[in-house]
Structure formats: structure tokens, C-alpha cells
Amino acid sequence: MINKRHGKKKIYFAVFWYFLWIGAAFGQNNVEVYLKNGDRITGEILNENDNNITVSSGMLGELEIKKENVDRVISQEDKIKEAEKKKTDTEKWKRRVSLGYTQTKGNTQKSTLAMSAAADRVREMDEVNMKGNLFYSTSEEKMDAQTWYTMGKYSYKLFNKKLYLFGKCEVDHDRFANIDYRALPGGGLGYHFYNTDDFKLLGELGGGYSHTHFRDETPDRNEAVLIPRMFTQKKLIWGMLLSEDLTFYPSLSETGGYRCRSETVFSAPIRNGLAVKMSVIDDYNSKPAEGAKSNDIMLISALEYLF
Numbered sequence: 001m002i003n004k005r006h007g008k009k010k011i012y013f014a015v016f017w018y019f020l021w022i023g024a025a026f027g028q029n030n031v032e033v034y035l036k037n038g039d040r041i042t043g044e045i046l047n048e049n050d051n052n053i054t055v056s057s058g059m060l061g062e063l064e065i066k067k068e069n070v071d072r073v074i075s076q077e078d079k080i081k082e083a084e085k086k087k088t089d090t091e092k093w094k095r096r097v098s099l100g101y102t103q104t105k106g107n108t109q110k111s112t113l114a115m116s117a118a119a120d121r122v123r124e125m126d127e128v129n130m131k132g133n134l135f136y137s138t139s140e141e142k143m144d145a146q147t148w149y150t151m152g153k154y155s156y157k158l159f160n161k162k163l164y165l166f167g168k169c170e171v172d173h174d175r176f177a178n179i180d181y182r183a184l185p186g187g188g189l190g191y192h193f194y195n196t197d198d199f200k201l202l203g204e205l206g207g208g209y210s211h212t213h214f215r216d217e218t219p220d221r222n223e224a225v226l227i228p229r230m231f232t233q234k235k236l237i238w239g240m241l242l243s244e245d246l247t248f249y250p251s252l253s254e255t256g257g258y259r260c261r262s263e264t265v266f267s268a269p270i271r272n273g274l275a276v277k278m279s280v281i282d283d284y285n286s287k288p289a290e291g292a293k294s295n296d297i298m299l300i301s302a303l304e305y306l307f
Helices: 002-029 076-091
Strands: 030-035 040-048 052-057 061-066 070-075 094-104 110-122 126-139 142-158 163-174 179-195 199-214 221-226 229-235 241-250 258-271 274-285 295-306
Touching (some): 030 052, 040 061, 110 295, 142 295
Antiparallel strands (some): 030 040, 030 070, 094 110, 094 295, 110 126, 142 163, 163 179, 199 221, 221 241, 229 241, 258 274, 274 295
């Protein structure tokens, strides 16, 4: 008796999977026929010739449709391929490099060189961002600016994918601010308030540990800092973009000590991935090294290539 019941269960299980497989097979043959008047018919194509398409629809039965009234026909296979393509395109690295150079001769001799690079990869549950820039200038054949900045960041999305955890590391150098290098690893929480192609707005709150090594005999500076950040980007007409990236670095070790970095960028596409890019980078330090200024502003114009 036990063996018979066990055998019946096996039969029921096999029949269930058979019909499930049959349903999936028929489902894969379904197509969506989009008509020029805006209607959509879902069913299976029974016959097709130069003039007509015959579709079997569960609700409407067999329908013969003139091809002149058909806008497009999409199969389940087409949908799967399109979804896979969108996912692949989303997960690709998006890279940008820019180069700007100006030279003035005559009564004043001055030259500036600005370079930057960035790479971003956004996936369903995580995101990787990397960027770096370099600025160098001379006046009357004497160097008067030499700075560079790099940043690497990894974010992991939580819950509704608007909230995320992040970890990052920033390293920068400023010769005329007496900074040989400054390293700042840190992490925290971020939130995407808006994240569309037309408008982006995010906020972050984190903390880190800053280590500064100076070019002269000044002792190294080590301090714990907060890292609140705000980023916004707006798409303007004709594909132009305007963005603002603002980060504060208030010290937790030194009363009244803080830094601020603001990067405002305007870009206008030209053609085939090329764009004109104009940036204003403002670095402020409330307690700079001896002999250095508190505020350092750079105005940069460059040609950018996106790929």
C-alpha cells in the first residue's frame, strides 16, 4: 500500500512538470503585435505571408491582420535579448578622460596643463567609482602650481537600493600648500534622493582618518575627520550637464579645523563622445601649513572624451 501511494506521487509529480514544461514552451512562442493605432495583441503566429499575419489569441481567437497596419512584432526571445543587452550595457565601465592646455607669450609668459580621468561601473547591487586629476602651471618660466588628486570608492546598495554603504580612499598632493601627500581612507552611509538621467541628488555622511605628510620638516598631521558630502547633477538642453560635488572635512581632533572641497563642472557635447568641459575646483583649509594660503581656486577648461 505504501509503495502504491509512493508510485502515485511520482506520477503526479511527473505530470505536473510535463504540463509546466508544455506551458513554458507555448509561452516562448508567444509574440506581441503592436499596431499603428496603438493597440497590442498577444498570441501565437499561425501563418504569415507578404500581406497578412494570422495570430491566435486566447481571448480573441484567430485574427488576420494586414501588415500595413502593423508597427512591429516582438517575440519572447526578442524581449529576453533586449533585457540582457540592457543589463550588459548598464554593467559596462563608463570612462572619461580630459585634457586642457593654455599658453600665453609676449609681455606675460604663462602656461597651464590640466588632465583628468574617471571610470564608473554601476550594477544592480553595487557601484565602483574612480577618478583623478592633475593641474600644473608656470609663470615667467617658474612653476607656480602643482597639484593632483585621486579617489577610489566602492558602494553597496541596501533595501530599496537608494540607501547604500560606501568605503573610499582619497589621496592628494599640493606642492605650494606644502603637502607632499595626504591620504584619507573612510566610509559611511549614502542616500540617493533622486537618481534619474535628467537629475541626480545624493547625500553622504561618513568618517575617516587623515594622514598628511609635509614637504618640509613640519611634523606629520594625523586626525580623525567627518566626511559629509553632497552631489547633484542636472541635464540641461542639448545634452549639456551641470554638476556640483561638495565635501566637508571637519576635524574631530582639532577644534575649529576643517577643509572643504568643491568641484563645479559644466560640459557640452560636441560629437562622437567628445565634449567641452569647464571646471571650477575650490580647496579651502581653515588651518593651512605655515606660509600657505587658505583658499586655492583652479579654473580649468578642457576637451573631454567619453567611452
